[in-house]
Amino acid sequence: MTKQSNIRNFSIIAHIDHGKSTLADRLLEICGAVSQRQMENQLLDNMDLERERGITIKARAVKLNYKAQDGETYELNLIDTPGHVDFNYEVSRSLAACEGAVLVVDSTQGVEAQTLANTYLAMEHDLEILPVFNKIDLPAADPLKSKQEVEDIIGLPAMDAPEISAKMGINIEAVLEDIVRNVPAPKGDPKAPLKALVFDSQYDSYRGVVVYFRIMEGTMRTGQTIKMMATGASYQIVECGHLLPLGLEPCDSLSAGEVGYFTASIKTVSDTRIGDTITDAANPTAEPLPGYRPVQSMVYCGIYTEDGSKYPDLRDALEKLQLNDASLSFEPESSAALGFGFRCGFLGMLHMEVIQERLEREFDLDLVTTLPSVIYHVYKTNGELVTVDNPHNYPDPSLIERAEEPYVKVNIIAPNEYVGNIMPMCQDRRGEFKDMQYLDTHLVELHYQMPLNEIIYDFFDALKANTKGYASLDYELSGYRPSDLVKVDLLLNGDQVDALSFIAHRDKAYPRARRLCEKLKENIPRQLFEIPIQAAIGGRVIARETVKAMRKDVLAKCYGGDVTRKKKLLEKQKEGKKKMRALGTVQMPTEAFLAVLKLDE
Ligand SMILES: Nc1nc2c(ncn2[C@@H]2O[C@H](COP(=O)(O)OP(=O)(O)OP(=O)(O)O)[C@@H](O)[C@H]2O)c(=O)[nH]1
DSSP: OOOGGGEEEEEEEESTTSSHHHHHHHHHHHTTOSOHHHHTSOSSSOOHHHHHHTOOOSOOEEEEEEEOTTSOEEEEEEEOOOOSGGGHHHHHHHHHTOSEEEEEEETTTOSOHHHHHHHHHHHHTTOEEEEEEEOTTSTTOOHHHHHHHIIIIIOOOOTTSOBOBTTTTBSHHHHHHHHHHHSOOOOOOTTSOOEEEEEEEEEETTTEEEEEEEEEESEEETTOEEEETTTOOEEEOSEEEEEETTEEEEESEEETTOEEEEEOOOOOGGGSOTTOEEEESSSOOSSOOTTOOOOOOOEEEEEEESSGGGHHHHHHHHHHHHHTOTTOEEEEEEETTTEEEEEEEESSHHHHHHHHHHHHHHSOOOEEEOOOBOOEEEEETTSOEEEESSGGGOOOGGGEEEEEEEEEEEEEEEEGGGHHHHHHHHHHTTOEEEEEEESSSSEEEEEEEEEHHHHHTTHHHHHHHHTTTOOEEEEEEEEEEEOOEEEEEEEETTEEOGGGOEEEEHHHHHHHHHHHHHHHHHHSOOOSSOEEEEEEETTEEEEEEEEOSOOOOTTTTOOSSOHHHHHHHHHHHHHHHHTEEEETTEEEEHHHHHHHHTTTO
């Protein structure tokens, strides 16, 4: 067992594309953990989707052994963190498991938005932050300028920080030496009652759930009976050990300061909550670790299969995904237009998109999803409280005494030149300005109270677009407030399409309804009869468009002889038709649903 003074627990933080994954791979390589060939599949973010989207979704950890210049061998535990606002809570738990963070700065770019946002997160956890300046192999690199920026903007000493090329493997040892010398060794009494922080878990079909944790105090042994303090569940440890790059390395015991895993025939990851405290069942610690938060779904939508007979496949797929994703919730629902499906709850829009894509790719399902919604509280005149996560269940307006919608406390950090862009954006989204603080001469922090409904769709993207990516966003639920809500129904050819109903603030209902009708008009192919598209509140129509009658001749623009091109177009039309969904009398392609989903973009 490594002695405590030789353990270093750290993460790597960076702005996107500054070289976090490349550096992680290099560290693994230098520590002899993996061969060049194994390296080809980048190890730390190993899900296809993560790589394509350039984000890391699940936190993971790996143990490295490093023989330092002082002759000692150190145990370095690298804990990876996800990089999106939807997963902020998971990031915070991963950081809470570390004593230090390596801050990678691309020396051709200098300090960028996420450099700052991630640094603040690390500072909140009192981590020792070690800047390193990457990509010095590029002609455009100016490490000195980047160092100056880190000193001026973030206030961290940076002049002696390592200048590296993660890609070419230049100066990587300097990073390791920096970690060994400057990240504090963990503290914590190995003889105290067990107290360990769960920062991730994963489902494995052979072992059941593999729980990743960091021990703060005490010791964990194989065979020990442990208790999860938030859920109250007890388990006997079947196996515990270290997380190596290419697999798990069982050992008899792990003690204070170490990062590792255990298995205990646990059936689903929802039994092991991120942020929970593991303790000894017979000799429990007095207080759990601070900062635990139960998972809270923020966004809901209905998910259906295009082919109704695939409903059982969808259920199996969701069950499989849930084994590994405690923040995904679902329950059956049905829709007149779409048949049987599930109402699913997500942490945010990105989480929702990732799940939808995984269902389509990994389980080969063609999906139709309804408009996303938050949870509304509706108080009826008879005193009953109805929680509505599906517009379909919105009570009749005559029975409603008042309605409330969820608000979040929004925290935006950005350079001050963007304040003029950010404020109108927040106001547009019914944001209530709270205060603004200067963090230094040119960095400000803005606080708003905003309806969650206004944030979930596109706020993060819009904020980035309006600040050249420099702003960072964080939000947490702050409570419910009364709101003038209305339910808007969509009618195609006079038939209500329940899957397209939505709930909105009255002021937003009109423009949204209009855009929805326009989008539908663009996306519904002309048919043999005229189709009125209407949006209505109660019985009152508030927007209307018409799809003119006529069949679209896809060959109209294709003059002359090329048969293959004609075939292709007809093939495409056939494919399109296959995807049509019968909604009452009207055929509506899946694309129309997807297009209206992206209404705010
Ligand atoms: N020239 C050069 N390119 C580098 C260096 N380090 C990383 N890159 C390149 O920069 C790009 C981004 O590197 P990643 O390691 O994926 O960056 P990241 O910070 O992990 O990005 P995300 O996972 O998207 O957050 C890749 O194309 C790398 O090959 C370097 O030292 N020199």
